[in-house]
Amino acid sequence: MDIQGTIEEIVAMVAPLTSYGEVASYIPSLGRVPPENFGMCVAMADGAVYGAGDWQKPFSIQSISKVFSLALVMSYDYDSIWVRVAREPSGNPFNSMVQLEADKGVPRNPFINAGALVVTDRLLSLTGDAAASVRGLLRKESGNPTVDIDPVAAASEAEHGHRNAAMAHFLASYGNLENPVGLVLENYFNQCALEMSCEDLARASRFLSRDGVSSGGTPFLMPDQSKRVNAVMLTCGTYDAAGEFAYRVGLPGKSGVGGGIVAIVPGRCSITVWGPSLDSNGNSLAGIAALSELTTRTGWSVF
Numbered sequence: 001m002d003i004q005g006t007i008e009e010i011v012a013m014v015a016p017l018t019s020y021g022e023v024a025s026y027i028p029s030l031g032r033v034p035p036e037n038f039g040m041c042v043a044m045a046d047g048a049v050y051g052a053g054d055w056q057k058p059f060s061i062q063s064i065s066k067v068f069s070l071a072l073v074m075s076y077d078y079d080s081i082w083v084r085v086a087r088e089p090s091g092n093p094f095n096s097m098v099q100l101e102a103d104k105g106v107p108r109n110p111f112i113n114a115g116a117l118v119v120t121d122r123l124l125s126l127t128g129d130a131a132a133s134v135r136g137l138l139r140k141e142s143g144n145p146t147v148d149i150d151p152v153a154a155a156s157e158a159e160h161g162h163r164n165a166a167m168a169h170f171l172a173s174y175g176n177l178e179n180p181v182g183l184v185l186e187n188y189f190n191q192c193a194l195e196m197s198c199e200d201l202a203r204a205s206r207f208l209s210r211d212g213v214s215s216g217g218t219p220f221l222m223p224d225q226s227k228r229v230n231a232v233m234l235t236c237g238t239y240d241a242a243g244e245f246a247y248r249v250g251l252p253g254k255s256g257v258g259g260g261i262v263a264i265v266p267g268r269c270s271i272t273v274w275g276p277s278l279d280s281n282g283n284s285l286a287g288i289a290a291l292s293e294l295t296t297r298t299g300w301s302v303f
């Protein structure tokens, strides 16, 4: 199969779609990114990497960081995090808090903001610096030592982060945070503000296509843990559009409001797309179209 040719064709095909949807503006620094950017990268489990379009331009990974904070916590703690966060799709937007009171402060899953705050809190207790540990993992797995936090994006979100702050305080009121609210929020905003390209992210998420085996060939996650992270990505990684994403793409995937999406083909490869213009659920509009086309053409799907 001509993977390089296929992704080049798909990037050209979805380019017109980048003028639909909207770039996230509730974090002001994200609102300044030109919507016509589009990149795609495929990193095969056995090493080959293919890229097209703006695949080497760094962007704000935002909620994609939640996959790596969860994987890190599981790598230290096996599965004890699941007492503090559930693993059911929420059917609600990523920043919704309507279910949190009924669920007594236990978020529905680790990929909505409330759940990710709990995971970051746990990682903070385990490592002393959650954002730095996520950055360390991403540098190591991507092979790019320059991966870093964009302080402007982090500050921009902190300044406008009233909703996440409210959520963190609400979690604390249920005793579901171990660290001070301010510190948890700072780490969460910093991990979301990490900047990476499609290439960096595809390389960094490759362990999920390899039963948890890291870039260095050693186990980072156990195979059952890798399977479980992928399962939660499939059911919860694109929020209230997880059903639609499974229908159209058919893979575990995780999106971020910076317009990136990581998708995993277990046993084969990891795929990233980036197009900053989002649909109404906060997922890259052209990105989902590109992934849908790729899995349809190649048959790479878990279904």
Ligand code: GLN
Residues within 6 Å of the ligand: 061, 062, 063, 064, 094, 095, 113, 157, 164, 189, 192, 255, 256, 257, 258, 282
């Ligand atoms: N940092 C963003 C927020 O908390 C992440 C959301 C996202 O990417 N879906 O709102």
